[in-house]
Amino acid sequence: MRTFKIAAAMLGASLAGVLGAGAASAATADGDVPSVVVRYSDLNLGTDTGVNQLYRRIVFAATQVCADQGDLRNLSLQHKIQVCRDQAVARAIEQIHNVRLAAVHAAHAKNG
Numbered sequence: 001m002r003t004f005k006i007a008a009a010m011l012g013a014s015l016a017g018v019l020g021a022g023a024a025s026a027a028t029a030d031g032d033v034p035s036v037v038v039r040y041s042d043l044n045l046g047t048d049t050g051v052n053q054l055y056r057r058i059v060f061a062a063t064q065v066c067a068d069q070g071d072l073r074n075l076s077l078q079h080k081i082q083v084c085r086d087q088a089v090a091r092a093i094e095q096i097h098n099v100r101l102a103a104v105h106a107a108h109a110k111n112g
Contacts, residue, residue, distance in 0.1 A: 002041040036061040038092070051100040055108070062088035 038061045043050040066084035070077055086109075093105045 002039070005035045005037050034065045034067075036064050040096075045096075045098050045100060048100070051098065051104055054096075054101060055104045058089055058092045059085075061092075062086075 038054075038057050040054045040057065043054050045051055045054065062085040066081050066088060068078075068081060072078065089105065093102055
């Protein structure tokens with residue numbers, strides 16, 4: 001089963017691989033950083049459709065673990081949240097080692 005976990009740290013994001021685990025779920029036990037398990041065994045990463053679907057799942061997971069907290073007018077906080085999300089997505093792409101997925105990520109990063 002192909003899965004990975006996106007986890008957020010206070011000012012950045014870290015990524016840790018996992019096996020098994022349930023469907024995408026947030027884990028916030030004491031001492032744990034927020035994390036989301038993303039499954040992709042149902043996707044064919046040899047197709048544009050499969051790669052794009054996985055990319056959307058990764059971005060969604062990053063928004064869950066690096067959630068908006070506090071005043072939306074606090075630009076410093078908003079910047080930290082965006083950096084957290086960007087790092088989480090980049091690390092997920094790195095862990096999966098799929099050329100097509102890396103190309104989708106590069107295109108999104110280039111276009112903002």
